[in-house]
Amino acid sequence: MGRPFTVQVVEVKGEVWPKIIITGAIATDPLTAVALYYDLDNQHSYIPDLPVSLPMKHISPTEVHTYYERKLPWPFDKGIYVNGTTLEKLPDGHRVRWYQVYNPDSHDATGSATFVTHPEGTWMTYETFVRPKSFFAGIIKKIFQKETLAALYALREHIESTAKNSPGLAEQYRQYILQAYQGLSPYEPSIKKNATKIEQIQKEISKH
Numbered sequence: 001m002g003r004p005f006t007v008q009v010v011e012v013k014g015e016v017w018p019k020i021i022i023t024g025a026i027a028t029d030p031l032t033a034v035a036l037y038y039d040l041d042n043q044h045s046y047i048p049d050l051p052v053s054l055p056m057k058h059i060s061p062t063e064v065h066t067y068y069e070r071k072l073p074w075p076f077d078k079g080i081y082v083n084g085t086t087l088e089k090l091p092d093g094h095r096v097r098w099y100q101v102y103n104p105d106s107h108d109a110t111g112s113a114t115f116v117t118h119p120e121g122t123w124m125t126y127e128t129f130v131r132p133k134s135f136f137a138g139i140i141k142k143i144f145q146k147e148t149l150a151a152l153y154a155l156r157e158h159i160e161s162t163a164k165n166s167p168g169l170a171e172q173y174r175q176y177i178l179q180a181y182q183g184l185s186p187y188e189p190s191i192k193k194n195a196t197k198i199e200q201i202q203k204e205i206s207k208h
Helices: 030-037 137-165 167-181 188-193 195-206
Strands: 006-010 019-026 052-060 063-070 079-090 093-102 106-118 121-132
Touching: 006 137, 019 137, 030 093, 030 106, 030 121, 030 137, 030 167, 052 188, 052 195, 079 106, 079 167, 121 137, 137 167, 188 195
Parallel strands: none
Antiparallel strands: 006 019, 019 121, 052 063, 063 079, 079 093, 093 106, 106 121
């Protein structure tokens, strides 16, 4: 695969899964890169095995809860979870942090994606750490690492191709970032549009 990412696997004492750090260049500017990473209502269109991504709630203009459905390898069933994400402006770029809000299959999940200025456009540093509950989690540790890397290659392809071929869509999501920094809630129209669906999801989650 061209332009391979660098992958660092950091074993964590007492934990089944390691912390994963993935770094590499993206051929666009940091604002475009973070904007197309933070397109929470569109992630399902390019991330493998992620059929649903749906913003559910603005905690603040720069913090959103998003509902996800993910296809998982056997012996697991479909993964259903909610993550919170926070957006942060840096001197030379942007950072998105995420944390677990709801996931019946893991004790905790945290991570971040940082996009800063680089000679090739943007340098991305992606970190993730998940504490799964399942007895079988150790068996699929390598699969988890492989799928995480595949998702980031898909992400880079999405960012670069959208920036080049769909400038209108790229500009839409750049405006989302700028609106959030200005104190507006960019996903509020989407959340209102999907209010009925979100209410049904919340009822299902409350049963667990």
